[in-house]
Amino acid sequence: MKIILTAALAAGLGFAAGGAAFAYDGTNCRAPGNCWEPKPGYPEKVEGSEYDPLHDPTEVSKQGESLQAMDARNAQRVAHFKQTGEFVYDVSKIPAQ
């Protein structure tokens, strides 16, 4: 209840321009293209809250690493294909430049 009251007060003070922000309706923007607001009773930031996703940085970086490795293998395939006219998928069978 305390949090809801705070949100209502903030709206009343003009923090949210487009009307009373008793609930998130998507029309009170802090900047163009940035109109999210926490719902009443929910945190502005989830870090440190009961809803903290606690993402493991190692897990979160795996996609980027995987893309880099695929791109590197593809580059070897393309280089060999362009040079010889022969396409070899298995990079271990592509002779070193």
Added chain:
Amino acid sequence: MIANNGLRGAPSRLAFSAALAAFGLTASPVLSNDKLVELAKDPANWVMTGRDYNAQNFSEMTDINKETVKQLRPAWSFSTGVLNGHEGTPLVVGDVMYVHSPFPNTVFALDLNEPGRIIWQNKPKQNPTARAVACCDVVNRGLAYWPGDGDVEPLIFRTLLDGHIEALDAKTGETRWKMENSDIKVGSTLTIAPYVIKDLVLVGSSGAELGVRGYVTAYDVKTGEQKWRAFATGPDEDIRLAEDFNLANPQYGQKNLGIETWEGDAWKIGGGTNWGWYAYDPDVDLFYYGSGNPAPWNETMRPGDNKWTMAIWGRDPDDGMAKFAYQKTPHDEWDYAGVNVMMLSEQEDKDGTPRKLLTHPDRNGIVYTLDRTNGDLVSADKLDDTVNWTTGVQLDTGLPVRDPEFGTRMDHKATDICPSAMGYHNQGHDSYDPDRKLFFMGINHICMDWEPFMLPYRAGQFFVGATLTMYPGPKGDRENALGLGQYKAYDAITGEFKWEVMERFSVWGGTMATAGGLTFYGTLDGFIKARDSDTGELLWKFKLPSGVIGHPMTYKHDGRQYVAINYGVGGWPGVGLVFDLADPTAGLGSVGAFRRLQEFTQQGGGVMVFSIDGESPYSDPMVGEYDPAMPGEPT
């Protein structure tokens, strides 16, 4: 790879003369996208997913019309030899039909002079683990065709579920090159059809249900060399924003929002994959597509607008730079993955000004029409009056006004939200009739209850975090789980529906329209149907072997108009049937909604081709017969 005697017969005369025209009558060197435009003008061909770059699924042919449609009969058919969902539609170029299949994504080339002959088939070896990270059946949406140039013969492109993009020689089926685009070890797969613009092939991405950060990639058609890659979230240089990005509509947002509308590093696993369809305007030189939902489905774990997921994009095909983007569903709370079909048209707006437009029926229950030169919002209408998460979209700001009662959040079970996560419109590729100025849309009528839960992110594992129950919308029969679909004719300028009808199940596969005044579509309960484009009256139908989740197509061969459609139920609505699931919340909530489907259809897989009176090359029964007098001749 099995290849036999290569291409038999010459390309159809129409196709040939169109190609000649493209070569002979143009003074400047002909770009291959011009060749595709020329080929698409010939009713003999269907050279890309939506027939041509306008993605209208419209044919000028009138042989099959309101009068003759009652005589439509099967001419021939072909089984792909695999089950699971058969999405997309075959391509026809000259005398050859190219057919794709779900996993393992075999491609077949069929001889239209004698469709019993498989000219070649290319069956790839794939890591079967790919099946385990496919969210919604092992479907694939189609092939792409590049017409060739002086150096390289025509090519067919396909995506593989295990993440590869591959170029095949259109005449022999042999692999020219094969590149890695997506890694199943991190939950990233491919189901989207490739798309050819100029000498580039575009490849989308899948896996937002496994936290995959979405991207679109362009490869050189001849070598497979990567030309550019644009992400949906993160730093502007990754998203590839042009200098004048959203200059016409700064209220949509411009710089740094791929980071600022997320908390911390959440954008790195933020979804935004694109697995829908593309359209392209050669004059404006922009291509259009939609980015998907943010990850996870649990909205409480990702504060912010989560840009640029759920956005309509206009990008330059040469360098991938975005000229505009409009976010339809800021901070998604319902999995309204914004990847749906983009249909281009030229119409006068309410002020009588001719506009180059893009019309897009979204999962969120709104059909958007934008000026495709700059992203101006022209109209945003509800697909059905039962949409309740928003009271409507403000055309000046572009913002949807949310009804907080139908939002989702942690420690709360939201009920009766419409549309459901399956959307009021899903992956179906619809059609537009330019004479009638009507869009024919296959619509879903499904609502849901939704309760999120906390979960960790582990690369390669599902990252959903919500439990769903889905059921028919208010106009359906909730007690009997029927009445899950609608079919409507829509005017994007007036916002009016010229007609609308209910369907037993969702119209999942899309539609096709013809100048014969007909609109065709397939149904999940196993019919292909033809309706009167002006009234919606049902004029004809045929019971196919299995339900349909692909879009119909039409082509002319030897002076005869054919209509073809894939059958083979599956996709998200079919996961209960396909994987034999009983828990109504299984299959991301679709099992309960479609519990009656198995009473109407079972799995299948193939193409059925129709013509007036079922006329085909085999109307002469001697065509294709074995001739013992010529034992050395490959038949």
